[in-house]
Amino acid sequence: MQRRKLPKVHADALRHCYSGKTIARTTLFEEMEKASRPTPYLCPYCLLRTPRSWDHYFPKDDYPEFSTFALNLVRVCNSCNLRKGNRFVGPVRSVVHPFIDPLPPAPMVTATVHINGTRIALTYEIAPAPGAGVNPQILALMQRHFDALSVAADMAAEGNAMVNTLVNELVAGRNVPFTAEELGIILHGRLDARQGFPFNGCDIATLMALIEAPGFLAHVNSKVNPAAPPPGHMYAAMIASKNRLALTIDALAT
Known part of the structure; x- marks a missing residue:
């Protein structure tokens, strides 16, 4: 199916729905983040860092109709967002879509x-x-x-x-x-x-x-050091010193 190109005024209006700082928009995005927050909370692109920004899987500059479409918004880390930018999604995709691509339920x-x-x-x-x-x-x-x-x-x-x-x-x-x-x-x-x-x-x-x-x-x-004192050695040394001190006091008392 051929994709219809939107008039510029419509495209700009759709992109503004994402960038506008309205209360409704802020509330919506907060709810979206909570709904997609796994434990541990890791970027789905690298599985390493904490997500801190929204990535438009299909870039909003090229696909304004998906500017606020939930399945096109992926919460990711800043590093992955910068690396991906507006690339790697066509004509041969090079980034996995974490919500849509059927990844196997086994380690890869x-x-x-x-x-x-x-x-x-x-x-x-x-x-x-x-x-x-x-x-x-x-x-x-x-x-x-x-x-x-x-x-x-x-x-x-x-x-x-x-x-x-x-x-x-x-x-x-x-x-x-x-x-x-x-x-x-x-x-x-x-x-x-x-x-x-x-x-x-x-x-x-x-x-x-x-x-x-x-x-x-x-x-x-x-890496083990045979000369290293065992764990708890300081406590043991204190007890030994205390015992010697007690024996000395007893000896002096007699």
Whole structure:
């Protein structure tokens, strides 16, 4: 069906419905944001950052008739909004529409752990599990989405920071190596704590990769300092000093 081009006066009026700062408009957009606010509240384009602006999936400059159409308004982070701009929606779309595109109910984002000596790094890609039966067109769209909005690079920055923080927390005050069972319990506990997080998000992909990475246990244990005092050592030292002081007082009293 051929799209009818609107007269300029009509197009301008429709765009003004979006940009006008009326009470009715403000109330409507506040209600729309509440209705589309998941937990955790993450940008549906990158699944990393907090949404702070509205994106017109089909740009209002080119499609004024969709200026205030609810399904054309996507609450996103500022970075994704700027990167997308008025691009990537035609003639071959390169951005997933979070409300309309039939995304598969299974993980599509895979993280890979790379360990080189004492350094660890993660990379991210669109790579569904073998036999997932993903529609090839949707798979291609998600790959274009990843490329157009630089999602892989952003996930790598976030994921690597997350892993460095995790490792530092694990080895703080630790003076004995972890067993595989210990580390597995910790990682699965962190994964369980993220129930409800998007399964294509950075957190889930990162933890799944660490659980499966054969070299992660050795990497963590390489950071353990055998000379480090165990957790609670200061309290134990205080108790020992108190006991010695009590013995000294008793000795002097006799």
